[in-house]
Amino acid sequence: MSEAIRLKTPLSDADVEKLKAGDKVFLNGVIYTGRDAAHKRLYDLLMEGKPLPIEVKGQVIYYVGPAPAKPGQVIGSAGPTTSGRMDAYSPKLIEIGLKGMIGKGMRKKEVVEAMKKYKAVYFAATGGAGALLAKAIKKAQVVAYEDLGPEAINRLEVENFPVIVVNDTKGNDLYEEGMRKYAR
Amino acid sequence: MREINAKQITEAVKKLCIDANYYIGDDVLAAFDRGEKVEESPVGKEIFQQLKENARIAREEEVAYCQDTGLAVVFVEMGQDLHVVGGDFNAAVNEGVRQGYQEGYLRKSACHCFSRANTKDNTPAVIHLEMVPGDKMKITVAPKGGGSENMSTVNMLSPSDGMEGLKKRVVDWVKQAGSNPCPPVVVGVGIGGTFEQTALIAKKALLRPLGQKNPDSQVAAVEADLLTRINNLGIGPQGLGGRITALAVHVEMIPCHIASLPIAVNINCHAHRHKEAVL
Numbered sequence: 001m002s003e004a005i006r007l008k009t010p011l012s013d014a015d016v017e018k019l020k021a022g023d024k025v026f027l028n029g030v031i032y033t034g035r036d037a038a039h040k041r042l043y044d045l046l047m048e049g050k051p052l053p054i055e056v057k058g059q060v061i062y063y064v065g066p067a068p069a070k071p072g073q074v075i076g077s078a079g080p081t082t083s084g085r086m087d088a089y090s091p092k093l094i095e096i097g098l099k100g101m102i103g104k105g106m107r108k109k110e111v112v113e114a115m116k117k118y119k120a121v122y123f124a125a126t127g128g129a130g131a132l133l134a135k136a137i138k139k140a141q142v143v144a145y146e147d148l149g150p151e152a153i154n155r156l157e158v159e160n161f162p163v164i165v166v167n168d169t170k171g172n173d174l175y176e177e178g179m180r181k182y183a184r
Numbered sequence: 185m186r187e188i189n190a191k192q193i194t195e196a197v198k199k200l201c202i203d204a205n206y207y208i209g210d211d212v213l214a215a216f217d218r219g220e221k222v223e224e225s226p227v228g229k230e231i232f233q234q235l236k237e238n239a240r241i242a243r244e245e246e247v248a249y250c251q252d253t254g255l256a257v258v259f260v261e262m263g264q265d266l267h268v269v270g271g272d273f274n275a276a277v278n279e280g281v282r283q284g285y286q287e288g289y290l291r292k293s294a295c296h297c298f299s300r301a302n303t304k305d306n307t308p309a310v311i312h313l314e315m316v317p318g319d320k321m322k323i324t325v326a327p328k329g330g331g332s333e334n335m336s337t338v339n340m341l342s343p344s345d346g347m348e349g350l351k352k353r354v355v356d357w358v359k360q361a362g363s364n365p366c367p368p369v370v371v372g373v374g375i376g377g378t379f380e381q382t383a384l385i386a387k388k389a390l391l392r393p394l395g396q397k398n399p400d401s402q403v404a405a406v407e408a409d410l411l412t413r414i415n416n417l418g419i420g421p422q423g424l425g426g427r428i429t430a431l432a433v434h435v436e437m438i439p440c441h442i443a444s445l446p447i448a449v450n451i452n453c454h455a456h457r458h459k460e461a462v463l
Binding site: 076082134 | 245252291416418
């Protein structure tokens with residue numbers, strides 16, 4: 001496997017345009033958590049023309065609902081959730097400048113098209129490896145929607161958070177390529 | 185008649201919820217070792233290494249293997265010569281789930297379907313109660329994550345679809361699920377019974393030790409063929425391409441109506457969690 005590319009958030013168009021499906025990336029800096037309920041709220045605010053509780057431009061959203069932290073832990077287990085459930089909301093967020101999404105599982109055509117048009121990428125983290133991935137999270141703080149419990153938006157500081165590029169800005173898809181290569 | 189206090193049930197369920205989420209079974213770890221050896225994709229091999237490391241961290245640091253600690257699915261086999269005293273059986277199970285998810289720092293994932301408001305204690309549990317001979321109570325807790333459960337299905341096939349049609353439906357379904365349910369997966373298949381029974385036996389098939397064949401050789405042959413076909417899809421670990429899409433296929437079969445051929449596919453992710461206790 002190729003060497004990992006180290007990237008620091010926030011990401012620019014140039015940062016994401018360099019990435020190709022299949023690239024291994026270590027993310028560093030701040031990323032935000034958000035899953036079903038938080039996405040619906042962000043989307044509803046955008047539709048009403050109201051300001052969002054977090055800056056989306058240049059940012060990366062991690063689809064995760066972490067387990068509670070034990071005493072002494074920064075965060076509980078924190079692996080990705082299935083991204084497809086965010087497909088209804090993602091194109092709008094990409095349009096206003098979201099540069100990266102971390103999750104697991106396939107994206108709809110509309111999301112892939114938005115990634116091509118507005119320059120964004122979709123990363124996969126290893127689903128189910130929540131205890132391992134939590135080790136790369138150095139700080140966690142709820143910044144919005146605390147009432148949503150595990151679905152609240154957290155600001156995470158990550159060091160070498162390991163992901164793989166699934167969809168790049170050119171429309172390549174690692175899930176399709178990988179399956180084609182190994183199908184019998 | 186032997187008596188058991190409801191408090192013992194609560195204690196057992198609490199411990200099983202925590203243990204199932206922290207300690208991945210040796211059968212699963214052995215499957216990861218085999219997978220790492222057999223997998224041809226370099227990325228796939230690396231994913232097996234990550235899963236082994238993840239299991240080690242969860243076990244040693246006593247934290248959840250996956251953040252999705254599931255809805256608590258509780259199977260209870262109740263001896264007919266056993267009498268529950270000192271409280272309500274269902275309440276005792278739910279109290280065990282409440283305490284286990286709170287004290288074990290497990291994620292509470294249960295919510296109201298309309299408001300999506302979290303119930304905040306991971307109840308209600310999903311309880312399947314069965315009466316059996318004897319005076320013991322066997323409790324199995326199998327936490328079920330949402331991602332893999334969403335990729336499950338019940339189909340009422342026609343008898344004319346036959347065995348080939350049935351197998352094709354299962355393989356197509358796993359293909360369609362693709363990377364979503366966190367492969368490498370364990371595939372539970374129910375064949376027969378009625379609409380609800382086929383789903384239940386598909387889930388029960390997942391309680392078997394990983395890779396243990398169905399004792400009926402005809403059913404075991406279906407399991408082996410399905411596993412080969414599923415692994416030929418090339419989906420691979422995490423859907424990134426590779427040889428190992430499923431660690432095992434477990435099939436349960438019971439007779440069905442002459443007009444029917446019900447099948448259910450219940451997919452489990454690699455967090456193939458279940459722990460049992462006998463009281």
